[in-house]
Amino acid sequence: MSNTNSALPPNQVAAAVPARLHANESPYGVPADIWQEIEEQLATLELNRYPNRAMRLFHQALSEHTGFPEEMILAGNGLEEIILLLLVALGRKGRVILPTPTFFVYQQVATALDLSVVELPLIAESWQLNIPLIVEEAGQEEGLIIICRPNNPTGNVFPREDILRLLKETKLTVVVDEAYYGFSEETMLEDVPHHDRLIILRTFSKTYGLAGIRLGYLIAHPQLVEIIDKVRPTFNLNALTATIGRVALRRQQELFAPLPTVIAERNWLAAELAGIPEVTVYPSETNFILIKLPCAAAPLWQELRQVGIYVRQLGEEMPNYLRISVGLRLENEKLVSALRQLL
Template identity: 30%
Template sequence: MVKIKKTVEELDPYVPGRSNADLARVYGLDPADIIRMGSNENPLGPSSLAIQAINKNLHLINTYPESNIDDLKDQIASYAGVNPNEVIVGGDGADEILDVLAKTLIEPGDEYIVHPPSYMYYEFTFSVYGAVPVYARWDVEGNCLDVDSVLEAITPKTKVVFLCTPNNPTGGLIAKKDIKTILESTDALVVVDEAYWEFSGVNNLELLEEYDNLFILRTFSKVMGLAGMRIGYGIGQKEFIEYMHRVKPVFSLIKLSYIAASATLSDPEYIKESTRLSIDSREFLYDEMSKFPELKVFKSFANYILVDIRNTGMNSKKITVKLMENGIIVRDCSSFRGLDDYWIRVSVATMEEDIKFINVLKSILG
């Protein structure tokens, strides 16, 4: 067998959510009846304008994507309230932006800081390039960042500090004053992942004017309802964005994704309704799950809720299997660094689906 790169050999595989087809095959279910509450997807579906635009342009899939997407950058900049030259757009969601960041910054042996439990793809991306993870701490019980643990983890080798707010999978926010403290404590790039910022109403864009080592990561997969189109974007200093473009694939954003993103940004009413529906679902699920004495439910500012299930007498694998047998997918969080085998994450759904989930949960917990 060919010799595999050492960092790849040592890397644990990423554990994605279960697909409808997989679940239907294993449990003998109708895929159309399965409720997806495990992948933080948008229950409203995509914008009707995005669907119309895709249908109108299907005949173009034999041609290469646009290499100049200045018009989309203009739209994103207008939406975010920044300058277009501070924006970089990529395919494969925000994950490609992470890959470009690693290509731009990382030399083997460089360190990066993460605060488990958090989004695991930071590690999957950066470790492949020979970067060394240094672990700070998210205080799960308090659902807040242990800022001192981040400051203590900073060394001269630190190249990047990842801060996820709202944090995935806990749903907690990082206070702006804490982000400023970290920015002022290092010359490393501080990447603030705001994939779910619309559900919290809190962002950190104004800090870009004050700190040249801040980079903000965002996605079209959540409130924009385009997870299947894989569109992400980053916001940072103009000079740094220019360096990123040197190593970014030219045609990474496929033509239909580009068209769908542009159409969605042209539909502010959809974005407003998408945000409202997800927040309503989140608050309903929080209130209803909090009524179960066996569950410890954590307040969330995202479109998902973290739940401690250890008092149910079941672990996360057992309870997720029971839910899947009833056609409901939630996330088993045992694969998250920093969590044990007694945590699940429940994503928002339509109100009808939420009610079904609560009823199934009642039957499981007796």
């Protein structure tokens, strides 16, 4: 897909193709020369064989890339698989604490597994962690707490000190989901060697712009990785994904090249949305923006769909909110002009 970030007159914007602003994907396709390298690498694979070799090579490359030894890394079929594996492996050790709102998959999977889930609300509107509440709830019991940093759907980054405090004052295993780290440039990877109860999650879906290949990984103390690895299917990465993953690590700089544009575009979109009367826009350090509407979100969401604009509704607890992914300028303009008309 070409970069169509040029401004169009509003009448042409209204006629633009469907705007996919609901899944926090990258609007940019893979550059042609990286595609070529992927094709060359894929052509060397023996697809009649199980993917041992491709998986091993990817693990080695990821170890070199991150600087962590292989026994501290576990890769999976997108972060969603990693989330499932870690909830299966660690979720029964105690309660699973979820500061909410958070990425819906955590609630969905933990509930489906019949785990003991405790939802603790973020502080309303500032969307910060309520640390005294979490510390009190956790007591000195073992268990899991899952924190997205930056958080989805609120878009903010919790202070690193808050997470360190949880590690110090509780016995919880702390999962920090860094799916959007590339937009905030905030990471707690360097804290992993000092904390044997800290797990960091990363994905290729957002900053690499490769949601389609399904690739994610976790980094943690070797003992934790060993426990989670016991529930991992032997060949959870297929040879194509593992091979594309290696190319992505090699070509990271080029794949990350659109990030400043996405961030500039996010800031443009936030300013435009803030200019619509009665719409509250929350600061974001991600590739999406949370907004609060003066009315119920559901009918508006439906009307937007009818004009080919897809955004995310946030369920019963957030009936007046929408989450909007940052798209190309054309898509963002289409959204803004539709909201101006509909509100």
